[in-house]
Amino acid sequence: MTPLPDQIADSLGRAAAAGVEPRAAAGLAICGMGGSAVGGLLAAATVGPRAQRQILVVRDYALPPWIGPDWTVLLSSYSGDTEETLACWDAAAHARRVAVTTGGALAERARAAGVPVVGLPSGMQPRDAVGYATVTALEVAALAGAAPDLRSELEAAVELLRIEDCEAEAGALAETLRDRVPVFCGAGLTAPVAYRWKCQFNENANRAAFSSELPELDHNEIEGWGDRSLLEPVFLEDTHAPARIARRFELTAEIIGGARRVLPRGASRSERLFWLVRLGDLLSLHVARLDGTDPAEIPNLLRLKAEL
Ligand code: PA5
Numbered sequence: 001m002t003p004l005p006d007q008i009a010d011s012l013g014r015a016a017a018a019g020v021e022p023r024a025a026a027g028l029a030i031c032g033m034g035g036s037a038v039g040g041l042l043a044a045a046t047v048g049p050r051a052q053r054q055i056l057v058v059r060d061y062a063l064p065p066w067i068g069p070d071w072t073v074l075l076s077s078y079s080g081d082t083e084e085t086l087a088c089w090d091a092a093a094h095a096r097r098v099a100v101t102t103g104g105a106l107a108e109r110a111r112a113a114g115v116p117v118v119g120l121p122s123g124m125q126p127r128d129a130v131g132y133a134t135v136t137a138l139e140v141a142a143l144a145g146a147a148p149d150l151r152s153e154l155e156a157a158v159e160l161l162r163i164e165d166c167e168a169e170a171g172a173l174a175e176t177l178r179d180r181v182p183v184f185c186g187a188g189l190t191a192p193v194a195y196r197w198k199c200q201f202n203e204n205a206n207r208a209a210f211s212s213e214l215p216e217l218d219h220n221e222i223e224g225w226g227d228r229s230l231l232e233p234v235f236l237e238d239t240h241a242p243a244r245i246a247r248r249f250e251l252t253a254e255i256i257g258g259a260r261r262v263l264p265r266g267a268s269r270s271e272r273l274f275w276l277v278r279l280g281d282l283l284s285l286h287v288a289r290l291d292g293t294d295p296a297e298i299p300n301l302l303r304l305k306a307e308l
Pocket residue numbers: 032033034035036037076077078079080081082085125126127128203298
């Protein structure tokens with residue numbers, strides 16, 4: 001597997017090299033599923049308050065009806081053969097389309113239609129290509145005028161990830177989650193990271209896990225934490241969180257009887273997000289190792305795709 005910092009570095013400039021031209025769009029829709037969709041969610045969070053247009057992630061067979069010809073639509077599928085994403089390919093014919101994939105039907109259709117294809121290296125699990133998916137979405141967002149160009153911020157994130165190691169932290173956290181069902185909670189920048197951690201736990205460790213986010217969880221879920229016999233809350237906090245959100249993490253942890261609390265390293269949004277993404281990825285691999293599970297095995301997912 002290509003290490004995350006190498007994926008980020010290798011992704012920079014790929015969209016422009018594939019022929020995606022700068023053209024202001026009304027918004028950017030990123031269509032994909034599972035490991036290919038999460039890059040869109042992480043990209044939107046990385047941009048955060050710097051967004052200049054809407055950045056929307058579609059995990060379904062169809063686009064919202066209000067997406068018009070002035071939108072850019074990024075079709076993201078590692079295999080290129082995911083049926084929901086291919087349905088969105090058809091549904092987006094009226095908009096400017098860009099594909100990001102290793103091949104499959106998506107690459108074939110895009111090439112036949114003269115649509116730019118951002119090619120990805122093959123041989124990985126789709127979810128392992130998260131650096132490629134996220135940075136490609138960020139680059140297309142910048143080329144569509146939906147976000148500023150974050151190249152220098154991403155280059156700094158590459159340096160941080162190459163220097164700082166979080167293997168020991170991931171291993172220690174994995175030990176605390178043995179025989180537990182984690183509920184990963186985030187807010188703002190860390191909300192899609194919490195979702196990423198849940199998905200990696202599900203797919204790499206083949207274990208149940210859930211995710212939720214503040215402030216919403218304070219309005220419902222906080223009442224459901226009475227029985228802690230199985231569930232383990234893990235709070236993904238942010239060193240730059242607004243004061244009210246930081247206070248909510250504090251108080252929520254106190255009220256539900258404690259939570260494991262994780263903070264990112266780094267200064268910029270890109271550094272903090274990717275640092276946490278890597279920590280969660282390593283965590284899921286440590287848990288898989290402790291359980292004797294092969295992280296590449298996703299039998300239920302494959303069976304469902306085959307039987308559909
Ligand atoms: O990680 C995985 O294998 C899945 O979540 C896939 O990403 C998902 O099923 C979609 O497939 P693809 O990424 O090939 O479009």
